Amino acid sequence: MTYTIQDIAKLAGVSRSTVSRVLTGSPKVSPEAREAVQRAIKETGYRLNSHARSLASGRNEAVAVLVTQPGEELFDDPTIRGLFRGVNAGLGDLEEALLVLLAGNEQEQRRAVRFLDKRRIDGAIYLSPHLNDPILPTVLDTDVPIVVCGYLPGIRLGSTLRTVTITDKEGAISAVAHLQACGANRIAHVAGPEDTPGSALRLVGYQEALGEDFDPDLVVHGDYTQASGKAAMQELLDRGAPFDAVFCASDRMAAGVYQVTNEKGIRVPEDLQVIGFDGHLLGRKLEPPLTTVAQPIEVIGQQAVEMLIDMINGTDPGHREFPTKLIVRGSTRSVAD
């Protein structure tokens, strides 16, 4: 037997409305009525039908995190893990359910789009967009509120789309400045994927900070993973252009650089200064500990939900941007030296 609000009403000796009121937590219920209803609910094991509620109320009580990274990459990415922690924190004690919508391959994407279209969530958080992400047009076009964690340059954003970002460019500039202050003369850059705006901005910052000294030979693109960082470092070495410092667009790529320096006996920071980007725990465990441009990743996640909830409630949270922060550890020579 599956009970309805009607049954509870009868059992508690009140009307359906009153039951509904205690269900929705309305304050306009007498203590006695409330208790009678709650007892009836407990006795029967009644559970509310959320479709009926959603149909009547127009709310879904669910938000989703749309994950477009292919599984392989996603599951390895500490940034995404941090984001999730933040999202959880931001959700706090809200009734809102949190769904993860995988959209890493075509099949998943079709499913995810269908889910969006069916309006089964009140809003979504879209993680670190790639500009060529096949699902992006749909996301831009949908009328469900979406908070994007990352930049969408050159795209006109409708009222249902807000971004939360970090100062990628300034972060890159601070990295280069630090290296220069530490005596580096030729600074290489292991950049991120070419189609992610954040990575592009870091490259721009790097280039701007270097000005005249910019040398395209010292730039190699990776995809944020450790393996790609290792490959990039090898490529830099192979090219033969000398350099005494590397600015990596992710901590994981910096870890890849370390693999090569270890193999080749290149000393960090004596022979080569290295700086990462992210501020993940992993950088602290490297030997030497990695100097890095930290981004407040959990804060981003937390802000993303809060902004989303705002949008769902009809208030515009605007776009938000957070500063990065240089964390100096052992992979760069202390400025004081």
Added chain:
Amino acid sequence: MTYTIQDIAKLAGVSRSTVSRVLTGSPKVSPEAREAVQRAIKETGYRLNSHARSLASGRNEAVAVLVTQPGEELFDDPTIRGLFRGVNAGLGDLEEALLVLLAGNEQEQRRAVRFLDKRRIDGAIYLSPHLNDPILPTVLDTDVPIVVCGYLPGIRLGSTLRTVTITDKEGAISAVAHLQACGANRIAHVAGPEDTPGSALRLVGYQEALGEDFDPDLVVHGDYTQASGKAAMQELLDRGAPFDAVFCASDRMAAGVYQVTNEKGIRVPEDLQVIGFDGHLLGRKLEPPLTTVAQPIEVIGQQAVEMLIDMINGTDPGHREFPTKLIVRGSTRSVAD
């Protein structure tokens, strides 16, 4: 403007029922009517309200994968990735949406349970249970169909619970037998977590295969991760009891063992034979390539959805078990030697 079935009916010059029929894919619609409706839908951009549908039809058109591993562990686990691939494949072109329900910490668990309770999914797949998982009682108790990927020994399973498993014990036995055939005399075991039934079964198989030769000093528990495999290997070495082979309950732990053998200059397989469990890609990339007990992990994922769909449709798929398969590579001495 958001259209309803009513609007479409008017536009297409048919009744609501007819519109509904084309929406549900009923064959009892004339080609003309169908086309008129489809045109109206296209013109208006009509999208169906799935809550209304669910309320009327009693189906959710969504299944979830319940993930109880904490993020850290989850996102690192190739087994889970394989399971997801299988689930996706199994879902095929069904309308069913696939949700990931995170239940890795208390907060997430409360949310997940609430979601189950609200019956917003038709069923769920529950990954690799730990016996002390705080969410397990809820899962066992709920009336939504659940397929468990793994054993639940000693637990009476209701009609809404089915398991899909592999022959862990037999796999372990085959591993030990292979090592023995390869000349190993003292076989150590890096076991998995004590509270996971699968790992327990592998230990039992190991012990059974060894019989008289079983020596508790040669068993160390890890948690399936590479780091724990490394620690376990060090522990084994520290204990001082000699051994010439290690059977690891996961490929990742075997990779951890490799770290130690590399450091210490222990040659694999000459000084020490190593065998893993899982059959993940990573084992093939190790040097030497890892002999392992492969489990058909994607098949498991695929079967899990199929079983779940069966249950949702009211037919009992029964429990299913799949065999493991020994894959001999370079980390054990060929039997022929």
Added chain:
DNA sequence: CTGAAAGCGCTAACAC
């Protein structure tokens, strides 16, 4: 093959 009619279980004005 099609339409009319009766809900699915709940929320939300609106009166009292």
Added chain:
DNA sequence: GTGTTAGCGCTTTCAG
């Protein structure tokens, strides 16, 4: 505070 009354948008008999 509480009950009454309309729906929310769809599916699904049941006649025809």
